[in-house]
Amino acid sequence: MSTVPAATGPQDRTAAAPSWADAALERVLGRVAVTRTEVGDRFPLFADPGTGQWTSTGRGSWTGGFWAGLLWLRARYTGTGSDREDAVRFTDRLTHWVDADTATRGLIFWYGTALADTPQAAALRTRAAQACRNAYDRELGLVPWGSAFGGPRLLARVDGVPGMVPLLASVDPQAARSHLRRHLELCVEESRRCWSWRYETPVGWMPCDDPPPGWSRGPAWLRLAVADATHRLGTDDLAGAMSHLPQEQAVPPADAAHPEGPLDTSAAAITATALLKLGHREWALTLLDELVSTHVTADGRLLKGCYDLASGTATQHELIWGDFFLAYALAALTGLVDPHEA
The missing domain is CATH 1.50.10.10 (Glycosyltransferase)
Structure with a gap:
């Protein structure tokens, strides 16, 4: 696994962040470097939970922005020119x-x-x-x-x-x-x-x-x-509308009608990001702690994401948007980004 250099500058971290958040962010952004090498000029979509091998797409599909966003997060974290060049290149490729x-x-x-x-x-x-x-x-x-x-x-x-x-x-x-x-x-x-x-x-x-x-x-x-x-x-x-939404305190099943079926860690990562934006820090920490302690591998892969349960597509996989929102939430916790920046 590629090691991510430590970020520099006191503005990049906050003392309030739990210690596991820094370590998890390093692992997740280290995975970005591995993914970049594997997919080359293609956009990653989902990766096999056993091998870590990515299924990719040439044009990015609806998930292309998450790959570009992950590359920008890594570039900000490492401060290296090569990471920034990759981010610029893939962002430009979204133009079509x-x-x-x-x-x-x-x-x-x-x-x-x-x-x-x-x-x-x-x-x-x-x-x-x-x-x-x-x-x-x-x-x-x-x-x-x-x-x-x-x-x-x-x-x-x-x-x-x-x-x-x-x-x-x-x-x-x-x-x-x-x-x-x-x-x-x-x-x-x-x-x-x-x-x-x-x-x-x-x-x-x-x-x-x-x-x-x-x-x-x-x-x-x-x-x-x-x-x-x-x-x-x-x-x-919008409080009335929000009250209609389930108050997820843990990683949800991919379909509530099948509570014993696959989970969807990507939904929990999205929710955690939203909660940080809304100021519900402790609730977000509960979700992120579960994701990091239970579903993130030693080499930074967020597993148990479900792309599409109905078709049986990538039901327990690493998903590119799950990686993005997990990385973004961890970056917000540690001060690398502002919660409202993206």
Whole structure:
């Protein structure tokens, strides 16, 4: 395993961080260097829990921003030019997604550029934000899920909210607020819990069964979006919506309908990040302590993430977004980043 050099400067750490957080961050960011060597010019997606070998994609898919974000975290931690060059290179390679018709541009461009420190990355983020604003449907009150990955275009899916809220907020706060509120109305304030809705004329919004009601990342994604809205939009009246979300105190099952089935550590990592943003530090520490002590290997791999239980895809694997949110939460705990930076 590649060893991560210790960060320099007192501003990089806080005395309040538990000792295990520093050690865990070093291991997780050390894994980034190993991953970078293995995948080369491709984007990692998920890794086999036994061998650690990555399944990768050439264009990044909806997870490309998390890889770029991890590279920026490592570059900040080590301070080395080569790490920074890698981060710049992979961020630039996200450009082809700017005009793609998908609400996952929030995930791609917010997390892929928020930690970057170059004018080029800032310009790319602005271009993406403007493209998403142009895709905003005023009648529906949101940016539709889109057609880039196939299927019906006029969907409202919960995973189209995180990242999109701060991205839209940078160019059109009203659209960002509307995008979040419409998803909250559909996903947690309707009588039926549903993470995806299809719009049909003249009927209106119709519930979909994919993802299922018990999906682990549904509440995690929404909690993250609410945390960003509270900070960036001054929206402090979302307590009612948050009360509808499960109060996860441990790593959740991938589907609540199958409590004895696979867990989803990536959902816990997302939730921990959201909780730190919301100021719920002790709750976040509980989740992070469980992740680090039980599910992170000696070489920095966060296992037991579930990509898609229904299809049986990568159900106990290391997931690139799980790695990102775990690393980000640990970096926030230790002072390497501000909780609201990304």
